[in-house]
């Protein structure tokens with residue numbers, strides 16, 4: 001129907017980066033076409049844990065992109081239900097060192113005018129009675145942070161844009177070539193359709209081997225495989241996102257704490273860290289508990305080396321650590337899955353402009369749901385300023 005039509009902006013990839021690029025460009029009055037290769041996009045942006053936690057981001061621009069994203073989510077949520085709920089994040093410390101990091105972190109947040117509140121062990125367990133007393137040394141609660149349902153959020157934003165902002169969208173539309181021709185971008189799909197854009201954004205996630213592969217240097221990108229699980233629906237007990245001791249040791253923000261470099265790591269913790277495991281919990285609307293996650297890495301383009309199995313050894317390690325932290329009425333695993341994302345090795349996101357009109361935005365790593373709305377707002381602002 002839109003064959004050969006020219007747009008202000010064509011976007012390749014219907015994940016969160018592509019979707020929010022479209023959103024910000026449409027809000028600026030631009031004509032936008034979004035192309036997705038699958039019937040429904042179902043990569044990282046739909047398989048993730050679904051937390052928007054600026055508190056975990058490096059305390060530079062990425063923390064700020066996270067805060068900006070929270071505002072974008074909340075404003076949009078007022079217009080249409082995109083499943084974003086301001087339910088806050090709890091960091092739970094399991095030893096005195098992690099507790100020191102939480103104390104230091106609270107001060108760093110205070111310096112940045114970001115509300116957080118520190119709780120003693122007994123207060124933390126009183127508020128969260130499902131936590132095991134033996135595990136908890138105290139907690140930090142951040143009320144502003146949010147949860148979203150990754151199964152629906154990006155789809156709802158896209159539907160909203162089609163209905164209200166004039167987005168043109170094609171699914172089942174793999175893009176096979178992008179090049180500059182006659183001063184603008186020419187985009188060709190596997191069905192031999194041709195689209196034109198003053199600019200094109202490639203937000204095509206981990207599949208870097210198909211489009212302009214020469215522009216994705218292997219040394220600058222890696223792929224992470226994460227394992228997640230969903231436990232059986234049960235009585236509502238978790239109101240917030242729960243992040244635990246190994247998360248405090250893993251998230252970038254904590255690296256700014258003065259004591260970070262001095263913390264001792266036990267051999268049990270090292271074993272879990274070797275598989276990139278840190279334990280996160282949240283409870284979905286149907287009462288099921290989402291439990292994550294683990295991280296394994298290969299260089300970009302080598303994802304076949306992960307194999308295709310979800311490792312039950314890794315799932316057992318996660319379950320066993322989770323059982324040390326909390327009491328749940330039902331530990332039945334209803335489903336388990338793997339998700340993959342591309343990550344920059346030398347930068348927090350991989351961006352590149354080819355021939356003035358082709359923009360690669362990729363490799364945002366494990367922070368895409370937290371920071372993409374804010375990061376893409378800035379990118380689109382610069383593109384059209």
Ligand SMILES: Cc1cc2nc3c(=O)[nH]c(=O)nc-3n(C[C@H](O)[C@H](O)[C@H](O)COP(=O)(O)OP(=O)(O)OC[C@H]3O[C@@H](n4cnc5c(N)ncnc54)[C@H](O)[C@@H]3O)c2cc1C
Nearest residue numbers: 013015017037043045048049051175205339367368369370
């Ligand atoms: C298990 C897991 C848990 C996570 N938890 C969180 C979390 O709690 N909080 C957080 O902030 N982040 C989290 N993340 C990270 C976050 O999900 C990613 O950073 C983000 O989804 C990456 O978005 P993207 O748009 O770059 O890629 P993707 O979501 O992979 O989207 C790329 C899209 O491009 C399409 N595409 C590819 N090639 C073509 C082509 N040639 N033509 C057309 N379309 C194409 C693909 O089909 C896909 O839909 C998690 C990730 C995983 C895997």
